[in-house]
Amino acid sequence: xxxxxxxxxxxxxxxxxxxxxxxxxxxxYSEIIKTAELVDLRYNVKGFVVYQPWAVRTLELMYGFFxxxxxxxxxxxxxxxxxxxxxxxxxxxSHIEGFxxxxxxxxxxxxxxxxxxxxxxxxxxxxxxxQMFSLWIRSYQDLPFRTYQRAQVxxxxxxxxxxxxxxxxxxWLESHCAFPDKExxxxxxxxxxxxxxxxxxxxxxxxxIYFQRPQWDKFPGADNTFGADALTPSGRVVQQPSTHMLxxxxxxxxxxxxxxxxGNSQFAYLTCYGPAISRILAxxxxxxxxxxxxxxxxxxxxxxxxxxxxxxxxxxxxxxxAKELKSILSSTGFRVELDSSSKxxxxxxxxxxxxxxxxxxxxxxxxxxxxxxxxxxxxxxEKVSINESELIDKINFxxxxxxxxxxxxxxxxxxxxxxxxxxxxxxxxxxxxxIARCNFCSLELDGESCAEKIEKxxxxxxxxxxxxxxxxxxxxxxVCEKPAKEVVYIAKQY
Amino acid sequence: xxxxxxxxxxxxxxxxxxxxxxxxxxxxYSEIIKTAELVDLRYNVKGFVVYQPWAVRTLELMYGFFxxxxxxxxxxxxxxxxxxxxxxxxxxxSHIEGFxxxxxxxxxxxxxxxxxxxxxxxxxxxxxxxQMFSLWIRSYQDLPFRTYQRAQVxxxxxxxxxxxxxxxxxxWLESHCAFPDKExxxxxxxxxxxxxxxxxxxxxxxxxIYFQRPQWDKFPGADNTFGADALTPSGRVVQQPSTHMLxxxxxxxxxxxxxxxxGNSQFAYLTCYGPAISRILAxxxxxxxxxxxxxxxxxxxxxxxxxxxxxxxxxxxxxxxAKELKSILSSTGFRVELDSSSKxxxxxxxxxxxxxxxxxxxxxxxxxxxxxxxxxxxxxxEKVSINESELIDKINFxxxxxxxxxxxxxxxxxxxxxxxxxxxxxxxxxxxxxIARCNFCSLELDGESCAEKIEKxxxxxxxxxxxxxxxxxxxxxxVCEKPAKEVVYIAKQY
Numbered sequence: 001x002x003x004x005x006x007x008x009x010x011x012x013x014x015x016x017x018x019x020x021x022x023x024x025x026x027x028x029y030s031e032i033i034k035t036a037e038l039v040d041l042r043y044n045v046k047g048f049v050v051y052q053p054w055a056v057r058t059l060e061l062m063y064g065f066f067x068x069x070x071x072x073x074x075x076x077x078x079x080x081x082x083x084x085x086x087x088x089x090x091x092x093x094s095h096i097e098g099f100x101x102x103x104x105x106x107x108x109x110x111x112x113x114x115x116x117x118x119x120x121x122x123x124x125x126x127x128x129x130x131q132m133f134s135l136w137i138r139s140y141q142d143l144p145f146r147t148y149q150r151a152q153v154x155x156x157x158x159x160x161x162x163x164x165x166x167x168x169x170x171x172w173l174e175s176h177c178a179f180p181d182k183e184x185x186x187x188x189x190x191x192x193x194x195x196x197x198x199x200x201x202x203x204x205x206x207x208x209i210y211f212q213r214p215q216w217d218k219f220p221g222a223d224n225t226f227g228a229d230a231l232t233p234s235g236r237v238v239q240q241p242s243t244h245m246l247x248x249x250x251x252x253x254x255x256x257x258x259x260x261x262x263g264n265s266q267f268a269y270l271t272c273y274g275p276a277i278s279r280i281l282a283x284x285x286x287x288x289x290x291x292x293x294x295x296x297x298x299x300x301x302x303x304x305x306x307x308x309x310x311x312x313x314x315x316x317x318x319x320x321x322a323k324e325l326k327s328i329l330s331s332t333g334f335r336v337e338l339d340s341s342s343k344x345x346x347x348x349x350x351x352x353x354x355x356x357x358x359x360x361x362x363x364x365x366x367x368x369x370x371x372x373x374x375x376x377x378x379x380x381x382e383k384v385s386i387n388e389s390e391l392i393d394k395i396n397f398x399x400x401x402x403x404x405x406x407x408x409x410x411x412x413x414x415x416x417x418x419x420x421x422x423x424x425x426x427x428x429x430x431x432x433x434x435i436a437r438c439n440f441c442s443l444e445l446d447g448e449s450c451a452e453k454i455e456k457x458x459x460x461x462x463x464x465x466x467x468x469x470x471x472x473x474x475x476x477x478x479v480c481e482k483p484a485k486e487v488v489y490i491a492k493q494y
Numbered sequence: 495x496x497x498x499x500x501x502x503x504x505x506x507x508x509x510x511x512x513x514x515x516x517x518x519x520x521x522x523y524s525e526i527i528k529t530a531e532l533v534d535l536r537y538n539v540k541g542f543v544v545y546q547p548w549a550v551r552t553l554e555l556m557y558g559f560f561x562x563x564x565x566x567x568x569x570x571x572x573x574x575x576x577x578x579x580x581x582x583x584x585x586x587x588s589h590i591e592g593f594x595x596x597x598x599x600x601x602x603x604x605x606x607x608x609x610x611x612x613x614x615x616x617x618x619x620x621x622x623x624x625q626m627f628s629l630w631i632r633s634y635q636d637l638p639f640r641t642y643q644r645a646q647v648x649x650x651x652x653x654x655x656x657x658x659x660x661x662x663x664x665x666w667l668e669s670h671c672a673f674p675d676k677e678x679x680x681x682x683x684x685x686x687x688x689x690x691x692x693x694x695x696x697x698x699x700x701x702x703i704y705f706q707r708p709q710w711d712k713f714p715g716a717d718n719t720f721g722a723d724a725l726t727p728s729g730r731v732v733q734q735p736s737t738h739m740l741x742x743x744x745x746x747x748x749x750x751x752x753x754x755x756x757g758n759s760q761f762a763y764l765t766c767y768g769p770a771i772s773r774i775l776a777x778x779x780x781x782x783x784x785x786x787x788x789x790x791x792x793x794x795x796x797x798x799x800x801x802x803x804x805x806x807x808x809x810x811x812x813x814x815x816a817k818e819l820k821s822i823l824s825s826t827g828f829r830v831e832l833d834s835s836s837k838x839x840x841x842x843x844x845x846x847x848x849x850x851x852x853x854x855x856x857x858x859x860x861x862x863x864x865x866x867x868x869x870x871x872x873x874x875x876e877k878v879s880i881n882e883s884e885l886i887d888k889i890n891f892x893x894x895x896x897x898x899x900x901x902x903x904x905x906x907x908x909x910x911x912x913x914x915x916x917x918x919x920x921x922x923x924x925x926x927x928x929i930a931r932c933n934f935c936s937l938e939l940d941g942e943s944c945a946e947k948i949e950k951x952x953x954x955x956x957x958x959x960x961x962x963x964x965x966x967x968x969x970x971x972x973v974c975e976k977p978a979k980e981v982v983y984i985a986k987q988y
Binding site: 040042043044045048049050051052053055056057059060076077078079080081082083084085088100101102103104105106107108109110111112119121128131132135152154156169171 | 534538543544545547551554570571572573575576577578596597599600602603604606615622626650663665
């Protein structure tokens, strides 16, 4: 990979970004997306962007962790068509109602020949998968039946789009599974939550809470929806992977049935789960980035180490040594860049820090003479001089330490952003900075009017109740002051 | 991965397929696609299929080899939008003429709201990439500029579709590159051919010849097209990766220009290359399969080894040993299946042979007592008894030997299928069985009438002249009997 010398004219004498992350997150985000060459917004279809190599390579690594986890949970990979006939959608009424406004429709081909029936560019694939489930699943012996696909989806978003966070085309995985009963389906929903925890939190370092959504805020066609809310530095939540108990809502219209042990025909219980990889990348950038640019956990960065040779133009042994180190580190399995371009070392330092490369190795004539190397940590800006013989051990140690430090910092910030409130007025003080936690009347439909008041007056939404622990309310609803049945979390949504 | 016990009720008492490969390749292919659960044709949009796990896993491995090779050739990965505005297509007139009949058009969204301009579901992405090239490329220092994306494309094929071979949706890689001059662009085209040789032939074992296509059979918008023709057992050729010299045909309308060392503005020379992974899988199946089912090279098969424990229900040590072997082989890096289902061993043998697993390990009480193992080779049906201590070495040896044997057999069959002919009548005897090689007047436009005669009377096409070696004609054109300028190859096309 060759750094484009023209793309970012960084040098140590000026600020990299005009916007500070803490002061102006919106402009900071726009600048880092552009400066690090993650996505290019100049494509000429509104809401569509071009993913550039640094983003594509990161997304591929992120996909890898999710796919590995799903395969360990015995999910099998499929590729389904991108086009779904309109009639499939119409089979489940709340599903079509929910998605119809967002669908891109293919209506013709060639020189304007119309199709008999409109074809949806998939906004999600329940109605594609389940017609095939009805052919594949016959007997209780076929269950559980666990599938996923890696795919793009298209949704005609009418609110303002934002690169990676909300686009009209995004990259995701969607898992669709069938079970013989409600309990085993629910266990799978819990498994989806564990996948999110193991991958998005433990590996990518993005903290979140899984909320059971209020009944008025479910996935169209679901019995219950569980959404992972992460937080942006703007104090707004962003919905990350959601997992849904579809019950038999889809299996009835699509006839996903099986013969049980007693010989009776039954409808299967279906679940679905959809990690949007491109949006998760947005959370990675927003959570870990700083005023120097990107910071990445060691596991998902396209280049883990950059070697910067110093004064190698005057001393050819320096470049030779740098190449030798690159070869040793690459064959150990690390992703390594050697920057022997003609830029000044300071420029290189700033460039690769901006790109989020976790470790830099500096190597000049002085290091060569003493068999030493200087290692620089992107996350803390610490430098340490090591003996060359310790290199692999130190890299392994630092890689783990950097990922842990990013995750720990994010966890601390996230947990400090959750504030208990005991009155309606206090909600207004919290939302927009963090997440308000409070007593609330009900998450069934009788609580909807209180949620609507919050939405209308405070531009915030009731995210639901925690699913990882049971929280008991001890008082009255902060809105209507009726006895509270739930402890809920309220936040502005990105 | 759990074999679906209901999906294929194979047993040793009956033929697996009703059609023999040598006698009825068309039905053999249909049966193997279905029995091995590669793709399901029952999806309810014409020309679209569902890719099942065994095919998806194979495609992923195949993608991996192509991507690794392209990255070694300094191609950087991008993801471009699936939608391309109609106006982009209109900029290059022969390109829109060539592709317009095949385009799926997105014309509306939501409840029938029309777009101002139709959007093409990409049939290929020249007109998406090159508008961005014009923004990214400024100076000679930006060149060469090498990109690729992994993507699906959609083409409204009007001829009969055939799973994997010709579908309205297929999986491919498309590479787009820019160069400062014609010579370096042509070197890249040669590099694309080497990639095809290194991956499709050397690793996947699919032989082919690269032909420079006649001027009347170029990619729409190209100066020259080079197509890799593989052969199907039906004696027809199938076009595999083609690579194109686009010259400045696209860089002019899309303004892909750069400032050269002398400060002058010049148009870049563009090339593109498109390996259709799903169609290459069709060639892998057709080339290597036999009457027992699939045969795969060791490198691209989802499971390389299946362990079948014998009489393990009576002897728990057998199953323990089988698990231990699986663990050893997996941690060595092999893809291993342990089939401890309740099927009879004979059924398991037939099932995994049908799926194309290259090596089977049989392990029963007898082997346990003697520390021996029985290894079975799928390609030759040979069995060999080995000491357990030799296992890893033997697997490594057999893996290579199986891939080599499949490739060598394919090469021999392919080269025997090319027949020299010296008269027009002889062409008819060869095409439909193999590829006819003969003298031909011209591959410029003045040769088109001879090619049309062949197409009309013999239903065969002039594929072009070899690019890997120069062949000198020694006589007259087999059609018009004018002095021959070329040695060409003629075949029926799939």
